[in-house]
Amino acid sequence: MTPHAAHVLEDLRSRLRPAAVARVGGFRPPEDPTTSWFCRAVGLPGETVPQWQGEPMFPLLQVRVSELPVVPEALAGIALLVLFLNRHEYPFDRPHGEGWLIREYTRLEGLVPLQADSGPFRPFPVAWNRVDDDAPGWEDAWELVDLGPVNDDEAASNAFFNAFSRYGGTKFGGYPTEIQHGVGLQDYVFQVASEEKVGWMWADNGRGYFFRTPSGDWRWACQFY
Template sequence: KTSIINGSEVSRLSVAIQGQPMFPLLQIRVDELPVVPEQLKDVALLVLYHNLESHPFDKPHGEGWLIREYATLEGLELLPATDTPYRAFPVRWVSVNDDAPGWEDAWDIIDLADVNDDEEASNRFFDDFNRYRGTKVGGYPTEIQHGAGIQDFVFQVGSEEKVNWMWSDNGIGYFHKSPEGIWTFSCQFY
């Protein structure tokens, strides 16, 4: 199952990491999710911060992007407002039951050799299954150029017109969390 939205919430919080101005690209109140990934079971609020200057492609957690997890909402306070070109948009999560992996990621689940050898089956794989490009929690990452990796996948942030957010050329940012608690970020775009 997957939780998807029609936009990303961007609240009036700010933070600086290593001297770089950051803003909250996405906040997830886990109690609002219809589907909660295992990696978020002990989290009440997750905030994804992003560098205001540029996309931190190929950077580790804490360098141009940062995820903060809070076990409780008690005691949390809004930080001062930061002027950004992005528009706040409230999250409205929707549960879906038909999210499917892309071609390359599906190979991690099942051998698709027979599908690959059958044109009709191959066409059905691409035409008959839903893949959600927007911001979502859980399910499968929506690949653009190649497999995004289903292992440890937690959420993706799509390019969202309503908030004026875009990963390069209509891309998607993918966020994974290892069993050891290490967050990783990757991005694909056209």
């Protein structure tokens, strides 16, 4: 490996990020409904499940922010959020509120379970594990460092793909785990993976990526195999 390529990899290693990685099920479900869950949700008294084209959506993921060992800056002031999706189509290229919706709550007090039908998907509680070495994929890494010397060096290229950790499951923080191409790092907050236990899949074993601007606007993207 050339010294230049080695220096680039060391620069990239200095930019690794912490992340909160989901562990789905495998433990006794908590009694508190305001904890993190796949396919269960809470809301304010009198609040109903959001609608899309005249039909109720379902809660894919509820997250209690205080449970996250790594909290993205974009979630400052948010105590709990719920990601809802419609039942009939992946809302590719649709803006927030059209086929998908994230509700935010600044307090846990007063929240009550929503009567939401998860359909064929199986509810599971979620616990969170901290990692401190999440690395970006090939295309997103170019936003951080010039990978030209790595691209020209076989040993360095192998090290890029084999000597760094990339966590492809549901996670908050860290870097988005790309599948087809770069996801983009600006405003990235979390990703939701295809989760076998839950029975949820984005198209062909894909991932959904969620971004929140400093003004509080959400957008999303999806990649799959």
